[in-house]
Amino acid sequence: MQIGIIGGGASGLTAAIAAAGCGAEVTILECRDRVGKKILATGNGRCNLSNLDFDPLRDYRSHRPDRLPGFFARFGVSQTIDFFESRGLLLTDRDGYLYPRSLQAAAVLDFLLGELSRLPVRAICGCRVLHIGTQGPFCVETDAGSYRFDRLIMACGSDAGLTGEHAQMGLALAGELGIQWYPPLPALTALRCEGGFWKGLAGVRCQARVTLSLAGQKRGRVYTEIGEVQLTEYGISGIPVFQLSRFAAETLDAGGTVTASLDFLPEYDGEVGRALFDRQFLACRGKTAGELGCGMLPKKVALFLLRLCHIQAEEIVTLRERERFQRFYEKARRFETKVMQTNPLSQSQVSMGGVSLDEVDDTLCAKRRRGLYFCGEMLDVDGRCGGYNLQWAWTSGYLAGLSAAKSDEKVEKP
Numbered sequence: 001m002q003i004g005i006i007g008g009g010a011s012g013l014t015a016a017i018a019a020a021g022c023g024a025e026v027t028i029l030e031c032r033d034r035v036g037k038k039i040l041a042t043g044n045g046r047c048n049l050s051n052l053d054f055d056p057l058r059d060y061r062s063h064r065p066d067r068l069p070g071f072f073a074r075f076g077v078s079q080t081i082d083f084f085e086s087r088g089l090l091l092t093d094r095d096g097y098l099y100p101r102s103l104q105a106a107a108v109l110d111f112l113l114g115e116l117s118r119l120p121v122r123a124i125c126g127c128r129v130l131h132i133g134t135q136g137p138f139c140v141e142t143d144a145g146s147y148r149f150d151r152l153i154m155a156c157g158s159d160a161g162l163t164g165e166h167a168q169m170g171l172a173l174a175g176e177l178g179i180q181w182y183p184p185l186p187a188l189t190a191l192r193c194e195g196g197f198w199k200g201l202a203g204v205r206c207q208a209r210v211t212l213s214l215a216g217q218k219r220g221r222v223y224t225e226i227g228e229v230q231l232t233e234y235g236i237s238g239i240p241v242f243q244l245s246r247f248a249a250e251t252l253d254a255g256g257t258v259t260a261s262l263d264f265l266p267e268y269d270g271e272v273g274r275a276l277f278d279r280q281f282l283a284c285r286g287k288t289a290g291e292l293g294c295g296m297l298p299k300k301v302a303l304f305l306l307r308l309c310h311i312q313a314e315e316i317v318t319l320r321e322r323e324r325f326q327r328f329y330e331k332a333r334r335f336e337t338k339v340m341q342t343n344p345l346s347q348s349q350v351s352m353g354g355v356s357l358d359e360v361d362d363t364l365c366a367k368r369r370r371g372l373y374f375c376g377e378m379l380d381v382d383g384r385c386g387g388y389n390l391q392w393a394w395t396s397g398y399l400a401g402l403s404a405a406k407s408d409e410k411v412e413k414p
């Protein structure tokens with residue numbers, strides 16, 4: 001059995017290990033100068049490769065979320081841990097987030113390459129697949145020659161995190177074969193917001209509750225995340241913003257509007273928050289407004305919100321002015337900004353959209369082109385920040401590789 005894999009990323013390399021482990025001869029065609037480059041950039045160089053806190057219906061989005069539990073039931077987090085540890089790569093868990101014990105992404109790539117080196121797998125790099133022929137079973141044309149395979153696995157990933165010159169063409173190749181896909185959009189990325197004041201806030205990192213309100217196609221939907229928000233010269237970033245960004249991308253793409261509301265005191269809800277403010281107000285009587293604000297919030301944020309409420313930082317806090325200071329408190333709880341754009345795919349960690357799960361069966365084989373398999377980010381599955389996207393790459397790569405190698409279905413010419 002000759003199996004071709006287009007793409008040597010996390011999912012393609014896992015598919016190769018699974019397929020070759022079952023006795024298939026595997027060829028990986030990779031357009032970049034080496035395989036696994038994206039793995040090295042993951043988790044800030046530490047590779048957050050999965051997560052012990054796992055619920056497919058909560059942690060992933062897809063147009064067919066109901067299909068996901070079935071895939072993870074066959075190769076989920078415990079199988080992933082076993083896949084690495086039983087072959088000699090120890091993992092460590094930081095609050096449920098799984099990393100290689102060395103905390104080095106390179107260790108994961110070295111591990112995968114080591115496994116491949118002992119299996120009948122060859123990786124041909126600098127070789128871009130340009131066309132998948134219809135004479136078959138699978139005749140693959142690249143800019144470095146043609147190859148024939150009995151089975152083909154497409155593991156082309158997405159353009160997320162890549163600059164233009166590395167742009168992929170996986171979905172276009174799938175489209176030529178009649179496979180339906182959803183247009184890719186940025187996910188896990190920062191949000192560009194309205195207003196000329198962001199430059200002055202750039203560099204602030206603080207705990208905040210971020211609430212996105214979507215109007216338009218998804219009218220009335222509201223999503224919330226709490227965590228460390230980063231204010232940038234163009235808007236908001238940080239993990240809570242990344243988690244919400246896919247909803248903004250989807251709504252803006254459909255012509256809707258998106259408003260982000262920031263609560264800079266997320267740990268003090270309702271009465272507790274009001275009591276906190278009362279205490280701060282009384283504690284700062286006779287002091288300046290700047291002292292009151294900076295005692296509660298990061299300096300840049302405090303001074304910005306005071307200005308917004310027409311309060312001078314040098315003003316003395318007096319009981320008579322309580323109402324104005326109350327407005328400042330309310331702004332700190334609810335600062336609204338219009339989201340104009342997400343960052344582009346090149347500055348995103350993943351893309352949403354991709355090959356529809358309706359196109360594949362439970363073995364990840366294309367329903368309309370038998371012998372053709374899909375895995376990884378190329379499929380219409382995107383996960384939250386926290387190791388979930390790599391988990392999908394391991395899951396889908398392993399299942400696609402195993403299914404392709406074990407399938408004895410006769411592949412007809414289309």
Ligand SMILES: Cc1cc2nc3c(=O)[nH]c(=O)nc-3n(C[C@H](O)[C@H](O)[C@H](O)COP(=O)(O)OP(=O)(O)OC[C@H]3O[C@@H](n4cnc5c(N)ncnc54)[C@H](O)[C@@H]3O)c2cc1C
Pocket residue numbers: 006007008009010011012029030031032035036037038039041042043044047048049050127128129130155156157158160161168169170348349350375376377378386387388389390391393
């Ligand atoms: C900066 C950054 C940090 C991230 N951190 C994390 C993290 O900590 N945890 C996590 O879970 N996820 C993380 N992700 C997401 C994760 O890296 C991806 O979801 C995952 O790597 C996708 O694997 P893949 O195999 O599907 O695709 P890729 O890794 O993108 O691999 C696809 C491969 O196919 C090749 N290819 C494409 N088209 C062709 C063609 N026509 N011919 C030949 N070759 C082709 C590409 O060159 C590429 O090597 C991060 C992403 C980025 C960008």
